Amino acid sequence: PxxxxxxxxxxxxxxxxxxxxxxxxxxxxxxxxxxxxxxxxxxxxxxxxxxxxxxxxxxxxxxxxxxxxxxxxxxxxxxxxxxxxxxxxxxxxxxxxxxxxxxxxxxxxxxxxxxLKRMNRIVAIDRNSMTVTAQCGIMGECFEEDLNVAGFTLGHFPSSIYCSTLGGWLAARSAGQLSTKYGKIEDMVIALEAVLADGTVIETRKTPRSATGPDWKHLLVGSEGTLGVITTATMRLHPLPQARIFQAYRFPDVPTALEAIRATVQYGVLPAVVRLYDEVDTALTMTALGAEDLSGNLLILVFEGGREIVALEHELTARFCAERPCEDLGAGPARHWWEHRYDISYRQSEILSNEGMVLDTIEVATVWSNLVNLYDTVRKALSPIVTTLAHFSHIYPEGASIYFSVIGHAEETTDEAYYRKIWETAMAACLEAGGTISHHHGIGYSKAPWMAQEHGTLMGVYRRVKDALDPNGILNPGKMGL
CATH class of the missing domain: 3.30.43.10 (Uridine Diphospho-n-acetylenolpyruvylglucosamine Reductase, domain 2)
Incomplete structure (x- = not known):
């Protein structure tokens, strides 16, 4: 029955x-x-x-x-x-x-x-080397809490930390909210154990670096299970921060705020959190998080680490911001964001449960010289068909990620057709403007149609690697444009 x-x-x-x-x-x-x-x-x-x-x-x-x-x-x-x-x-x-x-x-x-969630043990913590070896089914929040008890942090805090695993982070090439300071998941991994399609177990050496040919672990990181199954990983650790400082600024426009951010990171200052919300995102997202009376282009900053370093980073960032028109909002908005930083992800079901409503996030990236162009191009393309808000995060000396959120209602077509139109429009605009179609969510099934445009002839190389490692095509078939 x-x-x-x-x-x-x-x-x-x-x-x-x-x-x-x-x-x-x-x-x-x-x-x-x-x-x-x-x-x-x-x-x-x-x-x-x-x-x-x-x-x-x-x-x-x-x-x-x-x-x-x-x-x-x-x-x-x-x-x-x-x-x-x-x-x-x-x-x-x-x-x-x-x-x-x-x-x-x-x-x-x-x-x-x-x-793989039953493979959830921390195998060893090497205090002298500040590394941890763990099975890849361990849940993110459990992993971080166990490391905190030992006096460490991984520094990886994706919005999904309560419902994602170490293996998932590695497979999808994840980035966390504090990535400007701690790096992305590929910056944290020292060594991997994985199983290939034919059952062969492979393991890379635990060294900080080697010059012995290709770095095999980075062949698997980001491959989303198409080339092998990651089972164990050795990761870099950091001491728990001694101090944390919160700071927020309001800027008159996005380009001015981006210039302040660029000047800061290119000087060598890397705050743990750098998030610039445009006017629409400030109005909708921060209100949804319970923050009142916030408007404009809101820059959220969080500094953490050793006391002296944190104080100096805060001072230098304040100087770069003060050189441009902006309003110092103090610690309040940034502290509020920190206390509610995971909440917004759990509000999406309230919207998607309503018939006809569509909501999604589109994270792209490019270099500084093209960042405003990418932002304007994608917004201009999407705005006629869906409400579009954006924030900038995951900052590099060379560029940044733009995280678009789209909310709309299917009026004259089916939900699925409307949803496809949004994505086709966004991806076409991103590629036209010279951005990458994914910064940290990965490709999976939904973005696979645009992988050939993203990679060009290199997709043929990827397919040859896939054929060599998985000739029967059993590993996660139909994903990544393969």
């Missing part, structure tokens, strides 16, 4: 009956409690947090279903599962916590969802 709730949904496809022989073979590897073919489990793993799949679910559609969910607890089990899947040409989709927003874990060809 149908399990409660499942039979009430109108699905675009029936639940295929899982192969009992495959089920038995998987149980022989991970045990009865390590495999599920239950309909509710298969339904739960049929999507991630990509808004496109949420629109499907809102309409009662579940186009893609896995046959099995498998929970390994050690690398050896991952190796055995992939060896088996490769021999039987079974698709395998590596799964962290399902918080991705690009459809990266959609089981487009059925098969196995390989959920």
């Amino acid at each position: 149908a399990e409660r709730g499942v039979h009430e949904m109108t699905l675009t496809a029936n639940f295929p009956v899982p192969d009992e022989a495959i089920h038995r073979d998987l149980v022989s590897i991970v045990g009865e409690g390590g495999v599920s073919a239950r309909r509710l489990d298969r339904l739960a793993y049929a999507r991630d947090l990509w808004p496109g799949s949420i629109l499907w679910m809102r309409g009662g559609k579940v186009p893609y279903l896995p046959s099995f969910i498998v929970w390994p607890e050690e690398t050896e089990a991952v190796s055995q599962i992939l060896t088996y899947a490769n021999a039987h040409h079974l698709p395998v989709v590596p799964f962290g916590a399902g918080s991705g927003v690009c459809g990266g874990t959609l089981p487009l060809h059925g098969g196995i969802i390989l959920d």
